[in-house]
Amino acid sequence: MPPNGQEYGQESERQLFERVRQNDQKAYEQVFRTYYPMLCNYALRLVKNQETAEEIVQDLFCTIWEKRQQIQLSSSLKSYLFGATHNNCLRYLKHQKVRQNYQVETLAQFKEGEPVQDEEFLTFELQQKIAEGINRLPAQCRKIFQLSRYEGLKYKEIAQKAGISVKTVEAQMSKALRILREELKDYLPTLLLFLLFF
Amino acid sequence: MDKLIKYIAGEATDAEKKEIEALLHTDAEIRKQAEQLQAIWDNAPESTVNQVDTDKAWQNIQAQIGISNAEKSAKITAKSVKVIRKKRTRWRTWSRVAAVLCLGMGLTYLVYNQYFKGEESVSLAESSGDSIKNLTLIDGSKITLNKNSTLNYPQKFEENIRKVTLEGEAFFEIEHIDNQPFIIQAGKTEIRVLGTKFNVSTHKKDTVTVTVEKGKVAFYPSTQKRKKVILTKGEKGVFSAKSVEVIETKNQSLNTNAWRTKLLRFEDAPMNQVAQQLNDFYDLEITVSESLKNCRLTAKFSEKSVDEVLETIGFMFEVKVEKLDKKIILTGGNCTP
DSSP states (O other), X not given: OOOHHHHHHHHHHHHHHXXXXXXXXXXXXXXXXXXXXHHHHHHHHHHOOHXXXXXXXXXXXXXXXXXXTTOOOXXXXXXXXXXXXXXXXXXXXXXXXXXXXXXXXXXXXXXXXXXXXXXXXXXXXXXXXXXXXHHHSOHHHHHHHHHHHTSOOOHHHHHHHHTOXXXXXXXXXXXXXXXXXXXXXXXXXXXXXXXXXX | OHHHHHHHTTOOOHHXXXXXXXXXXXXXXXXXXXXXXXXXXXXXXXXXXXXXXXXXXXXXXXXHHHHHHHHHHHHHHHHHHHHHHHTTHHHHHHHHHHHHHHHHHHHHHHHHIIIIIOOSOOEEEEEOTTSOEEXXXXXXXXXXXOTTOEEEEESSOOSSOEEEEEESEEEEXXXXXXXXXXXXEETTEEEEESSOEXXXXXXXXXXXXXXXXXXXXXXXXXXXXXXXXXXXXXXEEEEETTTTEEEEEEOOOSOTTHHHHOXXXXXXXXXXXXXXXXXXXXXXXXXXXXXXTTOEEEXXXXXXXXXXXXXXXXXXXXXEEEEETTEEEXXXXXXXX
C-alpha cells in the first residue's frame, strides 16, 4: 500500500487532471511542464534519439488533450503518462522495422503489451532526480563524487589526481551526498517505502 | 553521517565498518539515513540528464491544440451551414449546374492545351503485375519494376524536372542530366537524385525504404523537405509514416536487389538476419530458435528454391526444419565451427 505522501500526490494530481478535463489549458500546461523533461528522457532510453523521443512525447500530449474527456485514470496520472510513453515508444520501434541490432535488443527487452511496471518508472524517476541533483552540485564536488562513484577510485587516488588532501576529498564526498539527500528528502521516504512494498 | 558516507563509498576501515554495522542493527534513525544514502548511491545514473526545451515544446503543443480547436469550430460552422443550405435547395441545384458547366469548360481547355499546343505532357502508367518488368524512360534512365508495382511517368519530362510516381518496389538507374533533377514520389516521401543507382520499396505498409548502390540521393517526407536525409553508397533510409521521419542506417543486407538478380548472398550473417531476408525474398514466416540466432552463415544461393536453401542451412548447423504452409520453424543448431 502506498504511504500517505504518495496518496496525497495522486489526489492533487487527480484534481489537476479534473481541471484539464474541463478544458483548463493552464492546468494542462502545469502537467506538461512537470512531466515533459522526464518523459523525454524516458523515451530517449528506448528510442535512442533525442528528437524522436521529444516528438513521441509531444504527440502523446496532443493526443491526451484531444481525448481528455474519455481518459480514465485507473492509477496515478504519473503511471498513465509513463505507461503511454512506453507503449508509444514500442509502437514506434516496431514501426521502424529497422533491423539495427540495438533496436532488436531493446524490443526483446520489453515484450509488447506487457504493461510498464510502476517500479520501473519510479526507479527511473529517482535516477533522473539524482542526476539533476548531481548536475546542480558545485563543480569540484561533482567531479569528486563522479570519480568515486563511477570510476571507482579510492579517496587516496582522487586526492592524488586532483592535487588535494584526502581530508578534502572526504569532506567533498560528504557534502555531495548530504546535498543530494537534502534535495531528495521529500521524495525518498515515500519512494523507498513504495519500492519495498512492490 | 560522515562515517556512514565513507561506509557507503567503500572507504571505511574494518574497524569503522564494524562500528557502523552494529549501529545499523540498533539505531532506526541511522538505518533510515543509510537506506536513503544507499538508494542515492546505487541509483546515481552515469549519464547526465539530457536538457530539453520545455518552453519551445509547450509552444508546439499549444499550436497543435489550437489547431484542433480551430478544426472543431470549423466543423461546427460547417454543420450550421448545412442546415441553412437545406433551405436553399433551389439555389443548390443551380449552383450544381454552374459547377458542371465550369468543369466542362475547364476540361475542354485542358484537352485543347494538350492536343493542340502539346505543352502539357500525357501521363503514362506501367504496372508489372505478376512479373518483373524493365523500362527505359525517354531520358535514358533504366527502371526495373518488381512484381505488383506501378510507375507513373510523363511521356515528356518538364524542362527543369523529371518527376515520376512509384507504388511498390523498383530499382532505378538514373542518367545524369545537369539542372534536371529526377524526383520519385513514393508514398508520403520524395527521393531526389541527379544520377545514381538505388532501390526504392513501398511494399511494407506505411514505410518507404531506399537503398543506394551508387551515387547520392536525397530522401525526405514530401511535406517536410527540411527533414531530408542524404544517402550514399551502401546506406539505407527508412521512412515511417507514423513519425514522418527518415531514419538512416547502414544497409546490412546484401540482398536488397535479390528480387532482381535472383541471387541471395550472406556473409557471416547471423541466422535471425538470414531468416528475415529469406522471409522478404520468399514471402515466408521463418522463425529461428534462440540457440540458432547467433549462428553465422556465409553462403550464396543462385536461383534456388526455399527447400534447397533450408536443406543447406539444416545440414550446416544441424537444424530441424518444421514446415507448416508459410510458417517455418528452425530449431536445434550446433554453431561450433
